[in-house]
């Protein structure tokens with residue numbers, strides 16, 4: 001819950017301020033990860049109409065989504081839980097859990113499970129997007145109104161699960177955190193389905209096993225009804241597979257872009273907060289205000305190259321050895337994963353940066369460290385910003401960014 005509230009606040013703020021400040025001060029190595037899950041496979045073909053098997057439709061569309069994402073968003077890491085007609089496990093429940101764990105192991109930003117539907121009446125048609133719910137009333141209501149074939153074997157049946165079991169508590173915590181993201185993606189996917197001028201049956205809620213065990217955001221889509229002749233023809237045609245693949249890829253791209261916007265917004269607020277507390281706050285050992293201003297002015301007047309490169313180089317060496325000490329640093333970029341200080345992303349400062357621990361998901365902060373005062377660090381900032389436009393001054397102690 002504690003994690004959910006700030007995320008919701010950020011989401012709300014994004015709504016009112018779409019021109020939120022963004023920053024490039026984020027490592028390029030942090031790739032977004034999407035997992036595409038073609039439902040069923042192997043001994044479990046899903047629904048079958050004549051010779052057409054649901055597992056084959058799901059796989060064809062999953063591959064089309066991947067192909068579209070690979071060409072339109074090459075930086076995105078896209079995985080398929082299966083890329084041929086196999087199951088992940090002989091037992092259906094284990095199989096579905098393994099699909100979620102496949103995504104969990106890769107730290108996926110989204111899992112999309114792809115299915116096709118069936119109903120008693122051949123008239124029933126349309127796409128559906130399903131989001132995880134663990135609320136029994138919602139689930140009962142949804143199943144009653146589903147009007148389609150609801151395969152209870154694919155569900156957790158939450159009403160039968162012990163509410164004190166560890167699995168349920170973990171699923172509930174994940175669901176509460178991910179719910180806004182799940183719903184955001186579901187609306188995007190539904191909008192893309194509608195753009196294909198096909199009937200949409202909207203966003204629905206269920207306790208699908210594959211979503212239940214998922215740590216990150218996810219959704220399950222039903223592409224259309226295999227029991228409806230027109231939809232079956234569409235889902236098995238090259239045109240249909242391509243269009244469905246493009247549409248789902250579009251919704252994933254929009255979702256990933258909104259995650260990036262949210263992240264950079266959160267990050268830029270973090271920048272403002274830390275800038276305020278570290279630059280404005282005068283440390284006990286800092287120079288008097290006047291002399292600090294003087295030294296800042298001087299270095300600005302001087303040719304920038306001279307004033308920056310030498311002191312920065314020396315102070316970085318100091319910083320590396322004495323990262324435990326207090327001081328000021330210029331933060332170049334932050335990363336979700338640990339980088340080599342020799343990484344090419346550090347440009348002219350390769351091998352000279354120091355990693356400081358920060359908070360949040362971008363907790364590895366790469367800095368030019370070792371400045372005794374904020375003024376000294378600020379004096380170098382102009383030059384550093386020629387290479388890292390969003391660099392800023394931070395205070396640190398004991399190897400961590402200080403608040």
Ligand SMILES: [Zn+2]
Pocket residue numbers: 039040046047054115116
């Ligand atoms: Zn299915």
